Amino acid sequence: MRWLLSSIAALSLAVPASHGAAAAPAPAALVEPACRAGTAPYQRELERELRLPVDGRQSAADCAAIRRLQQRLGVRPADGSANLRTYRFVVADSIRRNPAQRRTCPAKPYRVTCVDLTRQVLWAQSGSGRRLVFAPVPIRSGRDGLETRRGWQRIYLKNRDHFSTIYRVPMPYAQFFNGGQALHGTRSDLFSSGSGGCVNLAIGDAKRLYNLLVKGDRLYIWGTKPGTGG
Template sequence: MANGDESEQIRELQARLKQLKLMSVAPTGFYGSKTTAAVKVFQSGHGLPATGSVDDATWKTVQGASRKPTEAELRPPTTIEVDTPDPRCMRGRVMCISKESRTLAWMIDGKIVSSFDVRFGSENTPTREGEFKVEWKAKDWTSTIYHTPMPYSMFFSQGQAVHYSSDFAARGYSGASHGCVNVRDKGKLAALFDQVKVGDKVVVYW
Protein backbone atom coordinates (compact mmCIF):
# COMPACT_ATOMS: atom_id res chain seq x y z
CA MET A 1 0.00 0.00 0.00
CA ALA A 2 1.46 3.35 -0.99
CA ASN A 3 0.63 6.97 -1.81
CA GLY A 4 -1.93 7.17 -4.62
CA ASP A 5 -3.47 3.72 -4.02
CA GLU A 6 -7.14 3.15 -3.17
CA SER A 7 -8.64 -0.01 -1.66
CA GLU A 8 -10.68 -1.46 1.19
CA GLN A 9 -7.43 -2.64 2.81
CA ILE A 10 -6.32 1.01 2.96
CA ARG A 11 -9.62 1.89 4.63
CA GLU A 12 -8.82 -0.73 7.29
CA LEU A 13 -5.27 0.61 7.64
CA GLN A 14 -6.62 4.12 8.20
CA ALA A 15 -9.14 2.91 10.79
CA ARG A 16 -6.35 1.12 12.66
CA LEU A 17 -4.11 4.21 12.50
CA LYS A 18 -7.02 6.24 13.88
CA GLN A 19 -7.32 3.78 16.79
CA LEU A 20 -3.63 4.45 17.45
CA LYS A 21 -4.28 8.24 17.46
CA LEU A 22 -2.08 8.70 14.39
CA MET A 23 -4.90 9.91 12.11
CA SER A 24 -7.79 12.22 12.90
CA VAL A 25 -9.72 12.12 9.61
CA ALA A 26 -12.23 9.36 8.92
CA PRO A 27 -11.16 6.42 6.73
CA THR A 28 -11.64 7.08 3.02
CA GLY A 29 -9.81 4.17 1.38
CA PHE A 30 -7.51 6.58 -0.46
CA TYR A 31 -3.81 6.63 0.44
CA GLY A 32 -2.82 10.30 0.43
CA SER A 33 -0.47 12.64 2.26
CA LYS A 34 -2.13 12.23 5.68
CA THR A 35 -1.90 8.44 5.51
CA THR A 36 1.72 8.62 4.35
CA ALA A 37 2.62 10.91 7.27
CA ALA A 38 0.82 8.69 9.80
CA VAL A 39 2.55 5.56 8.50
CA LYS A 40 5.96 7.25 8.77
CA VAL A 41 5.30 8.15 12.41
CA PHE A 42 4.17 4.58 13.12
CA GLN A 43 7.21 3.09 11.41
CA SER A 44 9.60 5.39 13.26
CA GLY A 45 8.04 4.42 16.57
CA HIS A 46 8.32 0.70 15.88
CA GLY A 47 11.87 0.45 14.57
CA LEU A 48 10.80 0.10 10.92
CA PRO A 49 12.21 2.00 7.92
CA ALA A 50 10.16 5.22 7.72
CA THR A 51 9.23 4.91 4.05
CA GLY A 52 5.61 6.05 4.37
CA SER A 53 4.55 2.96 2.39
CA VAL A 54 3.13 -0.23 3.93
CA ASP A 55 5.03 -3.45 3.27
CA ASP A 56 4.27 -6.83 4.87
CA ALA A 57 6.33 -6.09 7.99
CA THR A 58 4.60 -2.74 8.57
CA TRP A 59 1.13 -4.19 7.97
CA LYS A 60 1.69 -7.06 10.42
CA THR A 61 3.02 -4.61 13.02
CA VAL A 62 -0.02 -2.33 12.56
CA GLN A 63 -2.33 -5.32 12.94
CA GLY A 64 -0.51 -6.39 16.10
CA ALA A 65 -0.77 -2.93 17.64
CA SER A 66 -4.50 -2.45 16.93
CA ARG A 67 -7.74 -4.41 16.76
CA LYS A 68 -9.94 -5.26 13.78
CA PRO A 69 -12.04 -2.15 13.04
CA THR A 70 -15.81 -2.24 13.38
CA GLU A 71 -18.07 -1.25 10.49
CA ALA A 72 -18.76 2.04 12.28
CA GLU A 73 -15.02 2.73 12.45
CA LEU A 74 -14.56 1.89 8.78
CA ARG A 75 -17.52 4.02 7.65
CA PRO A 76 -18.40 6.43 10.47
CA PRO A 77 -21.87 7.96 10.16
CA THR A 78 -20.82 11.28 11.62
CA THR A 79 -19.44 14.24 9.71
CA ILE A 80 -15.85 13.82 8.59
CA GLU A 81 -13.24 16.17 9.99
CA VAL A 82 -12.30 18.87 7.49
CA ASP A 83 -8.89 18.59 5.84
CA THR A 84 -6.30 21.36 6.06
CA PRO A 85 -7.52 23.89 3.46
CA ASP A 86 -5.59 24.27 0.23
CA PRO A 87 -3.72 27.62 0.12
CA ARG A 88 -6.00 28.69 -2.77
CA CYS A 89 -8.94 28.55 -0.35
CA MET A 90 -7.59 31.14 2.06
CA ARG A 91 -8.85 34.28 0.33
CA GLY A 92 -12.37 35.31 -0.64
CA ARG A 93 -15.50 33.14 -0.85
CA VAL A 94 -14.59 29.53 -1.62
CA MET A 95 -16.08 26.04 -1.72
CA CYS A 96 -12.89 24.21 -0.67
CA ILE A 97 -13.20 20.53 -1.61
CA SER A 98 -10.69 17.89 -0.46
CA LYS A 99 -10.67 14.54 -2.23
CA GLU A 100 -8.43 12.98 0.42
CA SER A 101 -10.68 13.73 3.40
CA ARG A 102 -13.88 13.74 1.27
CA THR A 103 -15.04 17.05 2.67
CA LEU A 104 -16.35 20.38 1.40
CA ALA A 105 -15.59 23.45 3.51
CA TRP A 106 -17.44 26.69 2.76
CA MET A 107 -14.87 29.37 3.55
CA ILE A 108 -14.95 33.16 3.67
CA ASP A 109 -11.62 34.99 3.99
CA GLY A 110 -9.82 31.95 5.38
CA LYS A 111 -12.47 30.96 7.95
CA ILE A 112 -14.58 27.81 7.71
CA VAL A 113 -18.26 28.74 7.90
CA SER A 114 -19.71 25.24 7.39
CA SER A 115 -18.56 21.80 6.25
CA PHE A 116 -20.01 18.74 4.53
CA ASP A 117 -19.27 15.09 3.78
CA VAL A 118 -18.93 14.65 0.01
CA ARG A 119 -18.23 11.91 -2.51
CA PHE A 120 -16.86 12.11 -6.03
CA GLY A 121 -16.91 10.46 -9.42
CA SER A 122 -15.54 7.00 -10.19
CA GLU A 123 -12.36 6.22 -12.10
CA ASN A 124 -14.40 6.26 -15.33
CA THR A 125 -16.10 9.59 -14.57
CA PRO A 126 -13.64 11.45 -12.31
CA THR A 127 -14.33 14.76 -10.63
CA ARG A 128 -11.98 17.34 -12.11
CA GLU A 129 -9.34 18.91 -9.89
CA GLY A 130 -8.28 22.54 -10.00
CA GLU A 131 -9.57 26.04 -9.40
CA PHE A 132 -12.98 26.97 -10.83
CA LYS A 133 -15.84 29.42 -10.32
CA VAL A 134 -19.54 28.81 -9.78
CA GLU A 135 -20.89 29.28 -13.30
CA TRP A 136 -24.61 28.95 -12.54
CA LYS A 137 -27.03 27.58 -9.96
CA ALA A 138 -30.29 25.60 -10.12
CA LYS A 139 -32.37 24.75 -7.04
CA ASP A 140 -34.41 22.11 -8.86
CA TRP A 141 -32.45 20.38 -11.62
CA THR A 142 -32.53 16.98 -13.31
CA SER A 143 -29.49 15.67 -15.16
CA THR A 144 -30.02 15.93 -18.92
CA ILE A 145 -27.60 13.01 -19.42
CA TYR A 146 -28.46 10.61 -16.59
CA HIS A 147 -32.04 11.82 -15.87
CA THR A 148 -31.48 11.83 -12.11
CA PRO A 149 -32.52 14.63 -9.74
CA MET A 150 -29.75 17.08 -8.77
CA PRO A 151 -31.31 19.43 -6.18
CA TYR A 152 -29.36 22.53 -5.15
CA SER A 153 -26.91 22.28 -8.04
CA MET A 154 -24.00 24.72 -8.20
CA PHE A 155 -22.20 24.12 -11.50
CA PHE A 156 -18.46 24.80 -11.69
CA SER A 157 -16.91 22.79 -14.55
CA GLN A 158 -18.55 21.70 -17.81
CA GLY A 159 -21.62 20.09 -16.25
CA GLN A 160 -19.96 19.05 -13.00
CA ALA A 161 -21.68 20.50 -9.95
CA VAL A 162 -21.94 20.40 -6.19
CA HIS A 163 -25.42 19.02 -5.47
CA TYR A 164 -27.54 16.93 -3.09
CA SER A 165 -27.60 13.19 -3.77
CA SER A 166 -30.30 10.95 -2.32
CA ASP A 167 -28.19 7.96 -3.37
CA PHE A 168 -25.24 9.24 -1.31
CA ALA A 169 -27.59 9.83 1.62
CA ALA A 170 -28.85 6.24 1.34
CA ARG A 171 -25.74 4.25 0.32
CA GLY A 172 -22.85 6.41 1.46
CA TYR A 173 -19.47 5.68 -0.07
CA SER A 174 -20.53 2.34 -1.57
CA GLY A 175 -21.55 4.34 -4.64
CA ALA A 176 -20.05 7.18 -6.69
CA SER A 177 -21.20 10.13 -8.76
CA HIS A 178 -20.80 10.63 -12.51
CA GLY A 179 -18.25 13.35 -11.79
CA CYS A 180 -20.21 15.74 -9.60
CA VAL A 181 -19.51 16.51 -5.95
CA ASN A 182 -22.34 14.79 -4.04
CA VAL A 183 -23.56 16.09 -0.66
CA ARG A 184 -25.75 13.95 1.63
CA ASP A 185 -27.02 16.57 4.10
CA LYS A 186 -29.88 18.21 2.21
CA GLY A 187 -30.79 20.74 4.88
CA LYS A 188 -27.26 22.08 5.28
CA LEU A 189 -26.77 22.18 1.51
CA ALA A 190 -29.97 24.18 1.08
CA ALA A 191 -28.55 26.81 3.44
CA LEU A 192 -25.24 26.82 1.54
CA PHE A 193 -27.06 27.16 -1.78
CA ASP A 194 -28.61 30.40 -0.53
CA GLN A 195 -25.21 31.78 0.51
CA VAL A 196 -23.11 30.86 -2.53
CA LYS A 197 -23.12 33.35 -5.40
CA VAL A 198 -22.35 32.90 -9.07
CA GLY A 199 -18.66 33.74 -9.45
CA ASP A 200 -17.60 32.35 -6.06
CA LYS A 201 -14.45 30.22 -6.20
CA VAL A 202 -14.41 26.40 -6.18
CA VAL A 203 -11.15 24.54 -5.40
CA VAL A 204 -10.96 20.73 -5.81
CA TYR A 205 -7.70 19.16 -4.62
CA TRP A 206 -6.11 16.01 -3.17
Protein backbone atom coordinates (compact mmCIF):
# COMPACT_ATOMS: atom_id res chain seq x y z
CA MET A 1 0.00 0.00 0.00
CA ARG A 2 2.84 2.38 0.89
CA TRP A 3 4.49 1.54 -2.45
CA LEU A 4 1.24 2.35 -4.34
CA LEU A 5 0.84 5.75 -2.61
CA SER A 6 4.46 6.66 -3.45
CA SER A 7 3.89 5.81 -7.11
CA ILE A 8 0.74 7.94 -7.27
CA ALA A 9 2.59 10.91 -5.70
CA ALA A 10 5.44 10.63 -8.20
CA LEU A 11 2.99 10.47 -11.08
CA SER A 12 1.17 13.59 -9.87
CA LEU A 13 4.44 15.54 -9.95
CA ALA A 14 5.10 14.50 -13.56
CA VAL A 15 1.67 15.62 -14.87
CA PRO A 16 1.12 19.38 -15.44
CA ALA A 17 -1.22 20.95 -12.87
CA SER A 18 -3.48 22.34 -15.60
CA HIS A 19 -4.15 20.11 -18.60
CA GLY A 20 -5.85 22.98 -20.42
CA ALA A 21 -2.86 25.38 -20.29
CA ALA A 22 -1.91 26.71 -23.74
CA ALA A 23 1.56 26.05 -25.17
CA ALA A 24 3.98 28.96 -25.29
CA PRO A 25 3.30 31.07 -28.38
CA ALA A 26 5.72 30.68 -31.31
CA PRO A 27 7.82 33.73 -32.17
CA ALA A 28 5.97 36.10 -34.47
CA ALA A 29 6.98 35.78 -38.14
CA LEU A 30 9.17 38.57 -39.44
CA VAL A 31 7.08 40.96 -41.49
CA GLU A 32 8.82 42.63 -44.42
CA PRO A 33 8.41 46.41 -44.24
CA ALA A 34 6.19 48.08 -46.78
CA CYS A 35 7.90 48.97 -50.07
CA ARG A 36 7.70 52.75 -50.44
CA ALA A 37 10.13 53.69 -53.24
CA GLY A 38 8.65 56.08 -55.77
CA THR A 39 9.00 56.25 -59.54
CA ALA A 40 12.66 56.29 -60.66
CA PRO A 41 14.51 56.88 -63.96
CA TYR A 42 14.62 53.21 -65.05
CA GLN A 43 10.99 52.44 -64.23
CA ARG A 44 9.96 51.36 -67.72
CA GLU A 45 13.07 49.24 -68.29
CA LEU A 46 12.52 47.28 -65.09
CA GLU A 47 8.79 46.96 -65.73
CA ARG A 48 9.65 45.33 -69.08
CA GLU A 49 12.25 43.06 -67.46
CA LEU A 50 9.73 41.90 -64.87
CA ARG A 51 6.84 41.69 -67.37
CA LEU A 52 4.80 44.19 -65.42
CA PRO A 53 2.40 46.72 -66.99
CA VAL A 54 4.75 49.23 -68.64
CA ASP A 55 3.39 52.62 -67.67
CA GLY A 56 6.49 54.27 -66.17
CA ARG A 57 4.77 54.78 -62.83
CA GLN A 58 5.68 52.98 -59.65
CA SER A 59 2.90 50.98 -58.01
CA ALA A 60 2.97 48.92 -54.83
CA ALA A 61 3.18 45.76 -56.96
CA ASP A 62 6.04 47.24 -59.02
CA CYS A 63 7.94 48.20 -55.88
CA ALA A 64 7.58 44.74 -54.35
CA ALA A 65 8.62 43.01 -57.58
CA ILE A 66 11.67 45.25 -58.04
CA ARG A 67 12.70 44.66 -54.44
CA ARG A 68 12.52 40.88 -54.95
CA LEU A 69 14.66 41.30 -58.08
CA GLN A 70 17.22 43.36 -56.15
CA GLN A 71 17.37 40.69 -53.45
CA ARG A 72 17.97 37.99 -56.07
CA LEU A 73 20.76 39.96 -57.77
CA GLY A 74 22.39 41.13 -54.53
CA VAL A 75 21.67 44.82 -55.12
CA ARG A 76 21.99 46.96 -52.01
CA PRO A 77 19.92 48.63 -50.78
CA ALA A 78 17.04 46.39 -51.85
CA ASP A 79 14.43 49.14 -51.55
CA GLY A 80 12.34 48.62 -54.70
CA SER A 81 13.71 51.67 -56.51
CA ALA A 82 14.10 51.42 -60.30
CA ASN A 83 17.45 53.21 -60.20
CA LEU A 84 20.59 53.05 -62.35
CA ARG A 85 22.35 50.65 -59.98
CA THR A 86 19.55 48.11 -60.26
CA TYR A 87 19.30 48.53 -64.04
CA ARG A 88 23.04 47.88 -64.51
CA PHE A 89 22.85 44.70 -62.43
CA VAL A 90 19.88 43.60 -64.55
CA VAL A 91 21.88 44.24 -67.75
CA ALA A 92 24.83 42.21 -66.41
CA ASP A 93 22.52 39.35 -65.45
CA SER A 94 20.88 39.41 -68.88
CA ILE A 95 24.27 39.17 -70.61
CA ARG A 96 25.17 36.27 -68.32
CA ARG A 97 22.01 34.35 -69.20
CA ASN A 98 21.90 35.07 -72.94
CA PRO A 99 24.97 34.24 -75.11
CA ALA A 100 23.47 36.28 -77.97
CA GLN A 101 24.11 39.42 -75.92
CA ARG A 102 27.84 38.63 -75.92
CA ARG A 103 28.23 38.62 -79.71
CA THR A 104 29.63 42.15 -79.97
CA CYS A 105 32.78 40.92 -78.26
CA PRO A 106 34.91 38.85 -80.69
CA ALA A 107 35.01 35.08 -80.24
CA LYS A 108 38.61 33.88 -80.03
CA PRO A 109 40.22 30.56 -79.07
CA TYR A 110 41.96 32.37 -76.23
CA ARG A 111 40.49 34.29 -73.28
CA VAL A 112 39.18 37.78 -74.05
CA THR A 113 38.12 40.32 -71.43
CA CYS A 114 35.18 42.20 -72.93
CA VAL A 115 34.55 45.82 -71.87
CA ASP A 116 31.23 47.17 -73.15
CA LEU A 117 31.33 50.93 -72.58
CA THR A 118 27.77 51.48 -73.80
CA ARG A 119 26.24 49.07 -71.31
CA GLN A 120 28.99 49.69 -68.70
CA VAL A 121 29.57 45.97 -68.17
CA LEU A 122 32.68 43.76 -68.22
CA TRP A 123 33.01 40.00 -68.64
CA ALA A 124 35.57 37.47 -69.92
CA GLN A 125 34.85 34.76 -72.47
CA SER A 126 36.71 32.04 -74.35
CA GLY A 127 36.21 30.01 -77.50
CA SER A 128 33.85 30.15 -80.44
CA GLY A 129 30.89 29.58 -78.14
CA ARG A 130 31.82 32.61 -76.04
CA ARG A 131 31.92 30.52 -72.88
CA LEU A 132 31.95 32.75 -69.83
CA VAL A 133 35.06 32.49 -67.67
CA PHE A 134 34.24 35.66 -65.70
CA ALA A 135 30.56 36.51 -65.29
CA PRO A 136 29.37 40.00 -66.33
CA VAL A 137 29.69 42.73 -63.69
CA PRO A 138 28.93 46.48 -63.70
CA ILE A 139 31.85 48.85 -64.26
CA ARG A 140 32.59 52.58 -64.43
CA SER A 141 34.68 53.84 -67.36
CA GLY A 142 36.24 57.20 -68.23
CA ARG A 143 34.20 60.40 -68.00
CA ASP A 144 33.80 62.97 -70.76
CA GLY A 145 37.20 64.13 -71.99
CA LEU A 146 38.99 61.23 -70.27
CA GLU A 147 37.32 58.36 -72.09
CA THR A 148 38.60 54.82 -71.81
CA ARG A 149 40.57 53.93 -74.96
CA ARG A 150 38.80 51.51 -77.26
CA GLY A 151 39.94 48.62 -79.43
CA TRP A 152 42.21 45.66 -78.76
CA GLN A 153 44.39 46.04 -75.68
CA ARG A 154 46.77 43.81 -73.74
CA ILE A 155 47.59 43.54 -70.02
CA TYR A 156 51.22 44.64 -69.69
CA LEU A 157 51.57 45.30 -65.94
CA LYS A 158 49.88 44.03 -62.77
CA ASN A 159 50.12 45.66 -59.33
CA ARG A 160 47.99 44.43 -56.43
CA ASP A 161 48.54 47.57 -54.30
CA HIS A 162 49.02 50.36 -56.83
CA PHE A 163 48.54 53.99 -55.73
CA SER A 164 47.90 56.72 -58.31
CA THR A 165 50.31 59.63 -57.92
CA ILE A 166 48.20 61.61 -60.43
CA TYR A 167 44.80 61.32 -58.74
CA ARG A 168 46.11 60.53 -55.24
CA VAL A 169 43.83 57.52 -54.84
CA PRO A 170 44.46 53.80 -54.29
CA MET A 171 44.04 51.52 -57.32
CA PRO A 172 43.83 48.03 -55.78
CA TYR A 173 44.26 45.02 -58.08
CA ALA A 174 45.43 47.23 -60.94
CA GLN A 175 45.98 45.63 -64.36
CA PHE A 176 47.35 48.17 -66.84
CA PHE A 177 46.40 47.87 -70.50
CA ASN A 178 47.10 51.26 -72.15
CA GLY A 179 49.46 53.86 -70.69
CA GLY A 180 48.04 54.83 -67.31
CA GLN A 181 44.67 53.20 -67.96
CA ALA A 182 43.96 50.04 -66.00
CA LEU A 183 41.33 47.67 -64.74
CA HIS A 184 41.19 48.18 -60.97
CA GLY A 185 39.00 48.22 -57.90
CA THR A 186 37.44 51.27 -56.31
CA ARG A 187 35.34 52.09 -53.28
CA SER A 188 33.75 55.02 -55.12
CA ASP A 189 30.23 54.80 -56.51
CA LEU A 190 30.29 52.90 -59.80
CA PHE A 191 27.00 54.46 -60.86
CA SER A 192 27.85 58.14 -60.83
CA SER A 193 30.21 60.33 -62.85
CA GLY A 194 33.14 58.46 -64.39
CA SER A 195 36.78 57.55 -63.92
CA GLY A 196 39.91 59.26 -65.21
CA GLY A 197 40.01 56.70 -68.02
CA CYS A 198 40.42 53.49 -66.06
CA VAL A 199 37.85 50.71 -65.91
CA ASN A 200 36.65 50.67 -62.30
CA LEU A 201 35.16 47.59 -60.65
CA ALA A 202 33.85 46.80 -57.18
CA ILE A 203 36.76 45.66 -54.98
CA GLY A 204 35.63 42.03 -54.85
CA ASP A 205 35.16 41.85 -58.62
CA ALA A 206 38.55 43.50 -59.22
CA LYS A 207 40.24 40.95 -56.97
CA ARG A 208 38.65 37.99 -58.74
CA LEU A 209 39.60 39.39 -62.15
CA TYR A 210 43.16 40.07 -60.94
CA ASN A 211 43.48 36.45 -59.89
CA LEU A 212 42.17 35.26 -63.26
CA LEU A 213 44.13 37.36 -65.78
CA VAL A 214 47.85 37.25 -66.49
CA LYS A 215 50.27 39.56 -68.30
CA GLY A 216 49.61 39.30 -72.01
CA ASP A 217 45.87 38.69 -71.63
CA ARG A 218 43.81 40.40 -74.33
CA LEU A 219 41.01 42.94 -73.81
CA TYR A 220 38.50 44.19 -76.33
CA ILE A 221 36.90 47.56 -75.54
CA TRP A 222 34.07 49.10 -77.57
CA GLY A 223 31.06 51.40 -77.39
CA THR A 224 30.46 54.81 -75.80
CA LYS A 225 29.77 55.52 -72.15
CA PRO A 226 26.38 57.23 -71.81
CA GLY A 227 26.86 60.93 -71.27
CA THR A 228 30.26 61.15 -72.95
CA GLY A 229 31.14 62.20 -76.45
CA GLY A 230 33.82 59.61 -77.15
